[in-house]
Amino acid sequence: MRIIIAGAGEVGFHIAKLLSYEEHDIVLIDRDSEKLNYAAGHLDVATVNGNSTSYRVLEEANVSKADLLISATSTEETNIATSIIAKNLGAKRTVARIENTEYLHSKDKLDLRNIGIDEIISPESLAAKEIQRLLKETAITDTFDFSKGMLSMIGVTIDENSPLHNKTMAEAASLNTEHNFVTVAILRDNETIIPRGTNRFMVNDHAYFIAQPDGVDRVIHLSGKERSEIKNIMILGGSKVGINAARRLSKKYNVKLIEKDKNKAFQLADKLKETLVINGDGRDINLLEDEGINEMDAFIAVTGNSETNIISCLVAKNHQVRKTISLVENIDYIQISQNIGVDTMINKKLIAANFIFRYIRKGEVLSLTSIHGVDAEILEFEVQANSMITQKELKDLDFPDSAIIGGVIRRGVGHVTLGNFQFQAKDRVVVLARPQCINKVESFFK
Known part of the structure; x- marks a missing residue:
């Protein structure tokens, strides 16, 4: 996939960084040569120095062959103009970052697609939406629903009073006799762990689960928290x-x-x-x-x-x-949020970058989210007939070690998947995956 990113600031750089784990042809455009030099020195990207609204600059970036152009500079007018020009020069899809939320409320009236803008995003509006999502529950630090809550991703902190404290994943499974939740990630000392049977829950771990509706209550109980x-x-x-x-x-x-x-x-x-x-x-x-x-x-x-x-x-x-949320400009701060006592730190540029990623993923991706501070994505795929994931039982699929299947929604009912589970066409599968294995995960759903 050929992707052109206008703007090498935090949003553009973060998108390029995540894409660098995958096999994409990425071009960064910016007028700041220092930003471009830094990006070229740290990422596998091509760079073009200049104004992204310039015909010459877009031609140099080979915009006519672009599958996706993302205009994420700090200037709304530049992003709108860049997207329109790029679309008219042959870019297949364009996304523009905006600040004026009036555009969001008037998308249909303005018919932006007709003038060359396929999607607009407002980091401020997305951040507000994220805050609303995070406030669903005081006992948990993060939550995301799939298929209207048929499965949910929830995050809790582990303290000394939690029945999960010092339990291995295998021991914790014995506390889950209904098999209605599965642990998909642990954030410990800024390190993301995809847990296996021998991993233990430790004090101050930030643990994440995929749970059926009745499993959410069970996780909260086992974490030693109280709902309010x-x-x-x-x-x-x-x-x-x-x-x-x-x-x-x-x-x-x-x-x-x-x-x-x-x-x-x-x-x-x-x-x-x-x-x-x-x-x-x-x-x-x-x-x-x-x-x-x-x-x-x-x-x-x-x-x-x-x-x-x-x-x-x-x-x-x-x-x-009981619940605190802090907006931070420095993405690195997010990693330390739980260690210093703030429930969740959010960065509006990072939220915007993650929203854009739904235009990059392969396979039938129904929803995509990230967990604040966790180096992984959570994706919901729809299984296609004859795709690789339908060929064998889960335990025999050779699924990447740095990814984990959290559950499946079949005919409107959520299930936690065990080793003998056999996937079928039209299943909606929830997967947590580290960036380096996204390509391999996507190959199971093509």
Whole structure:
């Protein structure tokens, strides 16, 4: 697959980095020669120096042969123009990164495909959607539903009181007599482990499971957690992510948003009718206490300063807030989130990059997500007739060691798959895979 990426910033570089594990022909375009030199020195990519809206530059990148062009520069206008020009020069599919969410709400009216833009993405809107997803449950740190909850991916932390503590995977399986969940990954000291029978659960592990609906309750019980309903949420920062999150969350929860800029706070109060907007400095612990942080079920920090977001989440944790989410600019921070006490750190550029990946995957990919801090993707494939995965039982398939099948949805019912499972056409299979084995995993579903 020939993929052209306009913009060698964090989004573009991250996409190129993940693709470098696979057999793609990648070209990076940027006006910053230092960024291009860095990318060329660390990744297997070709580079073109120049403006991506230039006909000459796109021709030099051989855009007419591109299967996909992703315009992810920091400028919305450049991304829109690049996509339109590239489409007219022969690119098969184009994706443009935008900031103005009005485009998202008016996609059909604007008929963007007709002018050359196949898809638009807003990192801020995607981040708000991700926050909403992460707030489904206080007892778990991450969750993602497949086929409306017929199977779910959930993440929990392991502490000393957990019945899973110090158990091997094989021993933990004996606690799962209903066979309604399977462990698919463990994040330990920033290392991603695809667990096998002899691996043990350790204190402070971040463990991830694929579970049937009744298995979700079982995992929460075995993790030693208690389920509780989220009602009250505090958002720190009237950024674009904060505004989008408040709009989404206010439909279901009681939301307070704290913004230190007085004029902006008044403007937000007019825009966000269902949100209580407070003008104040969220770094002031007395203010947070006066505004009832002790009564909050979740605290979301989305200011423009990563350090402020992290520290304020730690303050919230110290005030017994059960769920904390911090927006960070540095992707490397995500790896340390659980170690320092923040439930989840998110990066809007990384979320955008992962969203784009659904246009790159081979096979019938129905859904795709990533786990914050975990070096792996979770994909839902639809099995095709005569594909390799249907040829043998699971235990005899020679499936990659750095991937694991978590479950299957067959005729609307979720199942955890054991070694003697035989896949059939139209099955929807949930797989967790490390980047280096994605190609091999995809080959089973072609």
